[in-house]
Amino acid sequence: MRVVVVGGGIGGLALGSGLRRAGVEVSVFERDTDVRATGGYHITLDGPAQEALSGLVAPEIVERMLASGSALRLRDPDAFWDRRGRVLGYGPELRDDPSLDIDRITLRALLAEAVGDDLHLGKVATGVGYAGDGAPVVWFDDGTSVTGDLVVGADGAHSLVARFLAGGPTNAPAGIVGFSGRTSVNDLSAGERARLGTRSGLVVGPHGAALYLGFLDPVGNAVLDRPELRSPVTTGPTFIWGAMFPDSAVTGALRKLRGSALRAALVARFRELGWRPEVLEVIEAADAESVAAFRFNAASSRAGELAPWPAGRITALGDAVHATPPTAGMGAGAAIRDAADLVERLGSVPLPPAVEGFEAAMRERGAAVLTAAMGPVRWILFTDTVAGAALTVAAAPVLAAAARWRGRR
Ligand SMILES: Cc1cc2nc3c(=O)[nH]c(=O)nc-3n(C[C@H](O)[C@H](O)[C@H](O)COP(=O)(O)OP(=O)(O)OC[C@H]3O[C@@H](n4cnc5c(N)ncnc54)[C@H](O)[C@@H]3O)c2cc1C
Numbered sequence: 001m002r003v004v005v006v007g008g009g010i011g012g013l014a015l016g017s018g019l020r021r022a023g024v025e026v027s028v029f030e031r032d033t034d035v036r037a038t039g040g041y042h043i044t045l046d047g048p049a050q051e052a053l054s055g056l057v058a059p060e061i062v063e064r065m066l067a068s069g070s071a072l073r074l075r076d077p078d079a080f081w082d083r084r085g086r087v088l089g090y091g092p093e094l095r096d097d098p099s100l101d102i103d104r105i106t107l108r109a110l111l112a113e114a115v116g117d118d119l120h121l122g123k124v125a126t127g128v129g130y131a132g133d134g135a136p137v138v139w140f141d142d143g144t145s146v147t148g149d150l151v152v153g154a155d156g157a158h159s160l161v162a163r164f165l166a167g168g169p170t171n172a173p174a175g176i177v178g179f180s181g182r183t184s185v186n187d188l189s190a191g192e193r194a195r196l197g198t199r200s201g202l203v204v205g206p207h208g209a210a211l212y213l214g215f216l217d218p219v220g221n222a223v224l225d226r227p228e229l230r231s232p233v234t235t236g237p238t239f240i241w242g243a244m245f246p247d248s249a250v251t252g253a254l255r256k257l258r259g260s261a262l263r264a265a266l267v268a269r270f271r272e273l274g275w276r277p278e279v280l281e282v283i284e285a286a287d288a289e290s291v292a293a294f295r296f297n298a299a300s301s302r303a304g305e306l307a308p309w310p311a312g313r314i315t316a317l318g319d320a321v322h323a324t325p326p327t328a329g330m331g332a333g334a335a336i337r338d339a340a341d342l343v344e345r346l347g348s349v350p351l352p353p354a355v356e357g358f359e360a361a362m363r364e365r366g367a368a369v370l371t372a373a374m375g376p377v378r379w380i381l382f383t384d385t386v387a388g389a390a391l392t393v394a395a396a397p398v399l400a401a402a403a404r405w406r407g408r409r
Contacts, residue, residue, distance in 0.1 A: 011318030011335030012154030013111035040104030049333030159320030208384030322366025
């Protein structure tokens with residue numbers, strides 16, 4: 001059997017590696033010319049995603065991932081703050097949480113290594129369909145084409161392959177625009193370092209303004225303490241933050257800015273919405289080059305609406321099918337689990353039923369991940385309603401007082 005994979009992001013590379021290990025002939029075609037010259041911050045891999053990965057890549061690659069990953073169990077519980085910097089509550093203890101955060105570039109580079117010379121870079125797919133003999137075929141912008149027994153679209157949220165199968169887009173804008181950046185903890189004032197601690201957190205204010213802070217330290221909090229195996233992009237305690245606003249003319253104007261101009265405009269926008277300066281220091285201290293905008297796209301959270309096509313010899317996985325906003329940190333993990341499931345089925349079930357079973361399981365998995373990710377999105381959008389804004393403002397002092405009282409006990 002020969003499998004053609006379109007897209008060498010996280011899901012496509014995980015699939016390529018798994019098929020190669022299983023002895024299946026596979027070729028992964030990716031439009032980027034360098035897997036490291038790509039955007040992205042950190043990816044969270046929970047226990048099931050790590051378990052899936054350990055079946056897809058060789059043990060030495062798993063070890064290098066663990067040596068480059070930041071362990072959640074070494075972090076303090078997540079915090080919820082208000083826009084004045086008051087603590088409203090804490091999340092659960094993380095000491096038994098097996099999840100890790102890893103730089104997207106590091107994860108992608110390690111997966112690319114696992115795929116080896118079955119990865120073909122600089123190949124832009126421009127069309128997909130069936131040849132006269134019924135074999136699936138992919139066409140590229142350089143005039144070449146390739147056929148296989150199975151074509152898998154792992155080409156992300158704007159997937160060409162899934163659009164061919166579904167007859168249209170498989171997701172839509174979720175109503176929120178995100179702006180991310182990277183801030184070294186060493187660039188924060190002593191006061192702010194003490195206030196934030198070694199924890200991730202979320203601030204949600206009225207009018208749909210929210211700020212996520214993700215703490216990672218792949219060196220100090222390494223999952224596996226093997227410095228000789230380490231290859232993270234992040235080399236010290238760092239906050240990867242995501243500012244979120246409802247999609248509007250204001251965010252449209254922000255999206256046109258870059259670097260320090262965007263960073264300053266984000267701070268100004270939060271200040272207009274009543275946020276205290278100390279809460280915004282993490283944005284002000286960010287590496288200007290790291291600040292970038294991205295739009296949240298989401299597929300349906302109803303399983304029956306995902307992969308709305310009959311099973312055949314062309315399929316898709318990951319964001320191509322269940323594009324997931326980053327609010328639950330589960331999109332990449334779901335793509336990896338899709339890949340592991342497809343590899344397993346292709347090894348034990350003949351082709352048409354293998355794809356049918358794979359797509360049925362992926363619908364359930366995708367819907368579960370989307371349900372988790374859309375909770376925070378809906379909450380943030382609710383604060384942009386008159387009732388939601390009033391409730392957010394009224395609840396903050398009550399929750400802050402309750403948190404102080406619990407702290408005193
Ligand atoms: C640049 C980038 C940065 C990201 N940063 C983060 C992040 O910081 N945190 C986070 O949680 N998630 C991030 N994500 C999303 C996360 O990586 C995905 O949600 C998740 O990995 C799902 O994996 P996937 O393989 O389905 O899609 P992706 O990882 O998006 O991979 C899709 C791949 O297909 C390729 N492709 C698309 N169209 C074609 C074509 N026509 N021909 C050939 N190749 C094509 C793309 O170049 C891409 O490499 C990012 C995604 C991208 C593309």
